[in-house]
Amino acid sequence: MGIKYMEEYRDPEIAGRIADNIRRASKRPIRLMEVCGTHTVSIFRNGIRGMLPKTIALLSGPGCPVCVTTQKEIDTFIRMAGLDEVIIATFGDLMRVPGTSSSLQKQRAEGRDIRMVYAADDALKIARQHPDKKVVFPGVGFETTAPTIAATLLAAREMRLDNFFVFSAHKCVPPALFALMGNQDVRIDGFILPGHVSVIIGTRGYVPFFQKYRVPCVVAGFEPVDILQAIYTLIRQIESGKAELSNDYRRVVTVDGNTKAQQIMKDVFEVRDAAWRGIGTIPESGLKIRATFSDLDAEKMLDFRVPESVEPKGCCCGEILTGRKIPPECPLYQKVCTPEDPVGACMVSSEGTCAAYYRYQGSGIGGQGSGARSRGPGVRDQVSGRERDKSPCTDS
Numbered sequence: 001m002g003i004k005y006m007e008e009y010r011d012p013e014i015a016g017r018i019a020d021n022i023r024r025a026s027k028r029p030i031r032l033m034e035v036c037g038t039h040t041v042s043i044f045r046n047g048i049r050g051m052l053p054k055t056i057a058l059l060s061g062p063g064c065p066v067c068v069t070t071q072k073e074i075d076t077f078i079r080m081a082g083l084d085e086v087i088i089a090t091f092g093d094l095m096r097v098p099g100t101s102s103s104l105q106k107q108r109a110e111g112r113d114i115r116m117v118y119a120a121d122d123a124l125k126i127a128r129q130h131p132d133k134k135v136v137f138p139g140v141g142f143e144t145t146a147p148t149i150a151a152t153l154l155a156a157r158e159m160r161l162d163n164f165f166v167f168s169a170h171k172c173v174p175p176a177l178f179a180l181m182g183n184q185d186v187r188i189d190g191f192i193l194p195g196h197v198s199v200i201i202g203t204r205g206y207v208p209f210f211q212k213y214r215v216p217c218v219v220a221g222f223e224p225v226d227i228l229q230a231i232y233t234l235i236r237q238i239e240s241g242k243a244e245l246s247n248d249y250r251r252v253v254t255v256d257g258n259t260k261a262q263q264i265m266k267d268v269f270e271v272r273d274a275a276w277r278g279i280g281t282i283p284e285s286g287l288k289i290r291a292t293f294s295d296l297d298a299e300k301m302l303d304f305r306v307p308e309s310v311e312p313k314g315c316c317c318g319e320i321l322t323g324r325k326i327p328p329e330c331p332l333y334q335k336v337c338t339p340e341d342p343v344g345a346c347m348v349s350s351e352g353t354c355a356a357y358y359r360y361q362g363s364g365i366g367g368q369g370s371g372a373r374s375r376g377p378g379v380r381d382q383v384s385g386r387e388r389d390k391s392p393c394t395d396s
């Protein structure tokens, strides 16, 4: 892909023209959800909220994998780190997520062997370098990440490694869409579907969801023109009373997706019910390691018990991940929960909604003056209106 080609998707003039079209086409108040955390960040970074008319409220969804990883899963990783001869090899953002009484980062400071890696492959290398240790890689991510982890397990099998294990906490996006639309408290008029996940599962992966709910959906890329074009596509559908499953990211996403990656996933994982932070158990939304790979499955091979997990008091991650609240409505936001000292997972990952709000709208670290800041109160009113009186944040 040439640079000029990409520049077109960042062209302010093109973006401005699409925003004009949106303003002309949008007549009634609607709520659109960008499912993916990368979209959330791009929307803030590019000031897209500030380019939209007040009729359009953008909600952030459950598409940040670290954010939806449950407290119990985090506590499990921490518990495994305490086992003899275990090295935890993990991505950096996972290390900072607070569990019930600690975090991987704190455990490392207390002397546990926890290493930050940039790819699952790095964990494999650590296992080869330390045959006397058990190296555990926490498998956190959606369909985008799962094929890579599956390939790592296949490589471990080929290398005959007997000291490399994965704990699979992988989750799948389409079942989460079913759960969102099935929740009576959530009203969403259209979905901006995640580009990266769609590369793997293709538009075909959303067909059962779309056929059941007939809600406007569009697969979108991550540049400002991509996102604005996707919003315009949704507005046109909604205003004309239509619902379609559209693909506005055709330069990367196909109908069938990456069938090779899908096959690797199927070879290594099987579907199971999975709990999502703040959402609860969603049927057939998780991936567990198949019995044929049980010798590489940390769940099967390591002996540990995890005490009962407790959610952080006052944290509204569940409502934020389902679009029922925005971060400023959490009583802890900015006061006691910050990226430097996060209370909930949504403030940890750079793709977390609370972290994105803090960075681009709050008084904290970034504050690039996105449109979101200037529209903050207006967005807040639109988004929260119907639900403002309900406040089921955890124990607050």
Ligand code: SF4
Residues within 6 Å of the ligand: 314, 315, 316, 317, 320, 327, 330, 331, 332, 333, 334, 337, 338, 342, 343, 344, 345, 346, 347, 348, 354
């Ligand atoms: S701001 Fe509130 S909802 Fe967001 S992570 Fe912090 S405590 Fe949880």
